[in-house]
Amino acid sequence: MKNYVIIGNGAAAVGVIEGIRSLDRDGKITVVSRENRHVYCRPLISYLLEGKTDENLMLYRPEDFYERNGVKVIYGKSAESLDPKSKKVILGNGEALDYDEICIAAGSSPFVPPIEGLESVKKRHSFMTLDDAEALAADLTPDSEVLIIGAGLIGLKCAEGILGRCKKITVCDLAPRVLSSILDSDCAAIMQKRLEQMGIEFLLGDTVSRFEGEKAIMQSGAAVGFDVLVTAVGVRANTSLVKSAGGETGRGISVDTRMRTTLPSVYAAGDCTESLDITSGVKKVMAIMPLAYIQGRCAGINMAGGDEELNNSFPMNSIGFNGLHCMSAGSYDGDCWEQKTERGIKRLYTKDNLLKGFIIIGDIDRAGIYTSLIRNKTPLDSVDFELLKKSPSLAPFGKAFRDEKLGGVI
Amino acid sequence: MKRVYVNEKWCLGCHLCEYNCAFANSGESDMVRALRKKKIVPNIRVEEDGEINFAVSCRHCSEPICVKSCISGALTKTDGMISIDHDKCVGCLTCVLVCPYGCVRESENGAVQKCELCLNNTVGEPACVKGCPNRAIIFEDRG
Ligand SMILES: Cc1cc2nc3c(=O)[nH]c(=O)nc-3n(C[C@H](O)[C@H](O)[C@H](O)COP(=O)(O)OP(=O)(O)OC[C@H]3O[C@@H](n4cnc5c(N)ncnc54)[C@H](O)[C@@H]3O)c2cc1C
Numbered sequence: 060m061k062n063y064v065i066i067g068n069g070a071a072a073v074g075v076i077e078g079i080r081s082l083d084r085d086g087k088i089t090v091v092s093r094e095n096r097h098v099y100c101r102p103l104i105s106y107l108l109e110g111k112t113d114e115n116l117m118l119y120r121p122e123d124f125y126e127r128n129g130v131k132v133i134y135g136k137s138a139e140s141l142d143p144k145s146k147k148v149i150l151g152n153g154e155a156l157d158y159d160e161i162c163i164a165a166g167s168s169p170f171v172p173p174i175e176g177l178e179s180v181k182k183r184h185s186f187m188t189l190d191d192a193e194a195l196a197a198d199l200t201p202d203s204e205v206l207i208i209g210a211g212l213i214g215l216k217c218a219e220g221i222l223g224r225c226k227k228i229t230v231c232d233l234a235p236r237v238l239s240s241i242l243d244s245d246c247a248a249i250m251q252k253r254l255e256q257m258g259i260e261f262l263l264g265d266t267v268s269r270f271e272g273e274k275a276i277m278q279s280g281a282a283v284g285f286d287v288l289v290t291a292v293g294v295r296a297n298t299s300l301v302k303s304a305g306g307e308t309g310r311g312i313s314v315d316t317r318m319r320t321t322l323p324s325v326y327a328a329g330d331c332t333e334s335l336d337i338t339s340g341v342k343k344v345m346a347i348m349p350l351a352y353i354q355g356r357c358a359g360i361n362m363a364g365g366d367e368e369l370n371n372s373f374p375m376n377s378i379g380f381n382g383l384h385c386m387s388a389g390s391y392d393g394d395c396w397e398q399k400t401e402r403g404i405k406r407l408y409t410k411d412n413l414l415k416g417f418i419i420i421g422d423i424d425r426a427g428i429y430t431s432l433i434r435n436k437t438p439l440d441s442v443d444f445e446l447l448k449k450s451p452s453l454a455p456f457g458k459a460f461r462d463e464k465l466g467g468v469i
Numbered sequence: 470m471k472r473v474y475v476n477e478k479w480c481l482g483c484h485l486c487e488y489n490c491a492f493a494n495s496g497e498s499d500m501v502r503a504l505r506k507k508k509i510v511p512n513i514r515v516e517e518d519g520e521i522n523f524a525v526s527c528r529h530c531s532e533p534i535c536v537k538s539c540i541s542g543a544l545t546k547t548d549g550m551i552s553i554d555h556d557k558c559v560g561c562l563t564c565v566l567v568c569p570y571g572c573v574r575e576s577e578n579g580a581v582q583k584c585e586l587c588l589n590n591t592v593g594e595p596a597c598v599k600g601c602p603n604r605a606i607i608f609e610d611r612g
C-alpha cells in the first residue's frame with residue numbers, strides 16, 4: 060500500500076487527492092495543512108465579504124470529502140523541510156512523516172512591499188486567506204477609508220468585496236493602468252471606468268513612498284489619508300521546501316509535463332509551480348485556480364502509477380465587476396483583430412496560423428470556443444476563422460468536427 | 470450514460486427545442502405565461518451552417534473541463550451528468566471561458582445555467598428531445 064503525502068490544502072491538493080483516488084482506492088493519503096480549515100475556494104473570499112456566498116457554500120468540496128476519500132488531514136501544521144533521500148518531510152513541531160510519493164501544493168504567499176513606515180500602520184492586511192478576509196472585515200466600519208496598494212486582480216476583487224462596508228476606497232498602483240498584467244491600456248480603461256462608476260477611486264502610475272501613521276505619502280507627493288490598509292502588490296510562489304532540498308526552482312518550483320520536480324518521488328502542483336505557457340513558449344508561474352486543480356490531478360494520477368501528461372497550459376482569466384465581464388487568455392502576440400461592441404471590445408491575436416490569445420470585454424458569450432482553439436492549437440486554416448472571429452460558434456468547424464463532438468461520446 | 474445526440478441532417482431549424490428548453494426550466498406550468506414577450510435563454514441553441522441546422526447543448530463530457538475549472542465547486546459530475554449548484558456559483562464565468570462548445574451561459578439570477586438533461590426540473594427527461602418534431606436530437610446511450 061502506497062503512502063502519499065500532500066503539502067498544502069487548496070485546489071491543487073484536491074486535484075491530487077482526486078487524481079490518486081481515480082486509480083488507487085487504498086493507498087494512505089496524508090495532507091499537511093497550514094490553514095486550520097476544510098478546503099475552501101480561495102477566490103471566493105471577496106464574494107464572502109460582499110455577501111454573495113457564505114462559509115458553508117464556499118467550501119470547495121463537501122464536508123465529508125476527506126472522510127469519503129480516506130484522507131487524513133493534519134490541520135494547523137506546516138511542513139518545514141524535505142529530505143528526498145530518506146523520503147521524509149519534517150513538520151514544524153518536529154514530527155517526521157514518511158512518504159513514498161509526495162506532492163508540494165503549497166500555493167503562494169502575499170508579497171509585502173518594503174515601504175518606509177509600514178510597521179507604523181495599525182490596521183494593515185493582506186488578502187489571500189479566509190483568515191485575512193475575516194480580519195479585514197473586523198477592522199472595517201461604515202466610516203472606514205481604505206487604501207489598497209495594487210490594482211491587480213486581488214486588489215480590485217478586494218475593493219469590490221468591501222465596497223459596501225466602508226466609506227471610501229482608494230486603489231493605487233505603480234502601473235499606469237488597472238489589471239496591468241492581463242490588460243493593455245485601452246481595455247484597462249474600460250474596466251477602470253466601470254470600477255470608478257462603482258465608487259472606487261484610483262491613483263495610478265503612483266505608489267506609496269512612505270507612511271506617516273495613517274497617512275500615505277505618494278511618490279508624486281500627494282498625501283492620502285486612510286485608516287485601513289490592504290497590500291495586494293503580488294504573490295510569491297512557496298518554493299522553499301523544494302529549493303532547500305536541492306530541487307530546481309525559478310520563480311516557482313520547476314515541474315515537467317507530468318508535474319515531477321527534479322527531486323525523485325517529489326511532485327508539485329498549483330500556484331507554487333512554474334510550467335510552460337504554450338502560447339509564449341516561456342516557463343512561468345500561472346497562478347489560476349483551474350490550472351491548480353488540473354495540475355494537481357495530473358500529479359495525483361502519476362503518483363498513483365498512471366501516466367498523465369499536461370502540455371496545453373496557458374494563462375487565462377475571467378473577472379467581472381458589477382456585471383461587466385472581462386476575459387483574457389494566452390499571449391497578446393502576433394496580428395491583432397479588433398471588434399468594438401456596444402458593451403466593450405474583442406481582440407484576437409493570431410500568429411503562425413494559430414490563435415495565441417484574446418481579450419474580450421462585455422460580450423463574452425461562448426468565449427470558451429476561442430479558448431479551445433488556443434488549447435488545441437487548432438490550425439486556423441482548418442476552420443472558417445473569418446466567421447469565428449465575429450461570433451464564436453461550432454458551424455465554422457465543419458461537419459466532421461460536429462459529427463464527432465455532437466454525435467459521439469467525448 | 471444517456472446523452473443528447475444530434476442528427477443534423479434531420480434538423481429543420483425550427484428552434485422548437487430552444488422554446489421547450491426555456492419552458493422546461495422556467496418553473497412555470499403554462500407555456501404562454503412562461504415565454505410570452507420574453508427573450509428566452511435556453512440551454513440548447515440552434516446553429517446554422519449554410520443549409521444545415523443543428524442544435525448544440527452540453528456534451529456532458531467524460532473529462533469535463535468546466536468542472537475542473539470552476540472556482541467555487543458549483544459544477545459537479547454525478548453519474549456522468551454535469552450539474553450546476555446555483556447557490557454555490559458566484560457568476561465568475563470561468564466555465565464560460567473554458568467550455569469548448571459554448572454550452573454554459575450567464576443566467577438572469579447571477580449564476581450560470583447549463584443543460585442538466587431535465588433531470589433537475591419537473592420534466593424528468595430532455596424536453597428538447599421530447600418535443601423535436603423530426604428526431605433531429607435523440608436521447609440515448611452511446612457509451
Ligand atoms: C482574492 C483572490 C481572488 C482570486 N481570484 C481568482 C479567480 O477569479 N480565478 C482564478 O482562476 N484564480 C483566482 N485566484 C487565484 C487562486 O485562488 C489560486 O490560483 C488557487 O487558489 C491556487 O491553488 P493552490 O492549491 O495551488 O494554492 P492555495 O489555494 O494557496 O493552497 C496552498 C495551501 O498550502 C498551505 N501551505 C503553504 N506552505 C505550507 C507548508 N509548508 N506546510 C503546510 N501547508 C502549507 C497554504 O497555507 C495554503 O492553504 C484568486 C486568489 C485570490 C487570493
Ligand code: SF4
Binds near residue numbers: 526528567569571573
Ligand atoms: S458545459 Fe461544456 S465543458 Fe462542461 S460538460 Fe458541458 S460541454 Fe463539457
Ligand code: SF4
Binds near residue numbers: 538558
Ligand atoms: S460561473 Fe459559477 S459555475 Fe462557472 S466557474 Fe464561476 S462559480 Fe463555477
